[in-house]
Amino acid sequence: xxxxxxxxxxxxxxxxxxxxxxxxxxxxxxxxxxxxxxxxxxxxxxxxxxxxxxxxxxxxxxxxxxxxxxxxxxxxxxxxxxxxxxxxxxxxxxxxxxxxxxxxxxxxxxxxxxxxxxxxxxxxxxxxxxxxxxxxxxxxxxxxxxxxxxxxxxxxxxxxxxxxxxxxxxxxxxxxxxxxxxxxxxxxxxxxxxxxxxxxxxxxxxxxxxxxxxxxxxxxxxxxxxxxxxxxxxxxxxxxxxxxxxxxxxxxxxxxxxxxx
Numbered sequence: 001x002x003x004x005x006x007x008x009x010x011x012x013x014x015x016x017x018x019x020x021x022x023x024x025x026x027x028x029x030x031x032x033x034x035x036x037x038x039x040x041x042x043x044x045x046x047x048x049x050x051x052x053x054x055x056x057x058x059x060x061x062x063x064x065x066x067x068x069x070x071x072x073x074x075x076x077x078x079x080x081x082x083x084x085x086x087x088x089x090x091x092x093x094x095x096x097x098x099x100x101x102x103x104x105x106x107x108x109x110x111x112x113x114x115x116x117x118x119x120x121x122x123x124x125x126x127x128x129x130x131x132x133x134x135x136x137x138x139x140x141x142x143x144x145x146x147x148x149x150x151x152x153x154x155x156x157x158x159x160x161x162x163x164x165x166x167x168x169x170x171x172x173x174x175x176x177x178x179x180x181x182x183x184x185x186x187x188x189x190x191x192x193x194x195x196x197x198x199x200x201x202x203x204x205x206x207x208x209x210x211x212x213x214x215x216x217x218x219x220x221x222x223x224x225x226x227x228x229x230x231x232x233x234x235x236x237x238x239x240x241x242x243x244x245x246x247x248x249x250x251x252x253x254x255x256x257x258x259x260x261x
Contacts, residue, residue, distance in 0.1 A: 147248075
């Protein structure tokens with residue numbers, strides 16, 4: 001019998017870190033996270049998970065772009081007319097992408113350079129400062145690496161290195177609405193492969209692969225919110241796993257596995 005690689009949590013606690021400050025380029029994230037945990041009267045423990053909204057990480061990494069500094073190409077200008085978007089924004093989307101997947105008025109779906117198939121290359125204009133003109137916020141250059149650096153920084157300061165998940169709101173092609181997914185992760189298995197284990201009746205599991213980091217991200221989104229809540233960092237406590245760590249990039253299907261490309 002194969003030992004299970006994860007166990008259901010009998011109790012899961014999700015804490016929004018209070019009074020998290022607004023983040024600017026170059027800001028430290030580990031310090032405010034530890035301050036927020038302390039304000040809750042908690043101490044970090046092994047297999048705690050710190051979940052951060054992507055915007056916080058992108059802001060700290062200086063991924064804010066002023067549209068006044070963007071010169072759209074002829075391709076971006078033509079595509080902008082088709083999708084009814086600002087040509088400067090479309091230029092940024094194309095620069096962050098490897099291909100355009102689908103277009104229609106008000107919709108531009110692309111394959112991001114990270115492998116994510118998403119609207120607008122994940123570029124967002126909400127909950128950012130627009131001082132001095134319109135701006136846009138790009139995804140981190142390498143979200144898995146960002147999560148790893150933050151985890152190491154927290155570990156050096158606190159003596160305990162929690163898992164870190166970077167959460168982004170994501171649409172699904174066959175479902176309305178958005179949900180949180182993990183675009184970056186460190187210190188946990190983003191995907192848990194349970195193939196080879198057995199079910200309640202001894203039948204071997206042949207296809208069960210759990211998007212562990214995505215489930216954590218979605219649960220954290222319930223507390224984060226996506227508008228004016230101002231709670232971009234969440235502590236998740238109560239999870240247990242023995243599966244080896246793997247990055248969020250593991251969750252992206254390869255072209256060979258993708259039946260819809």
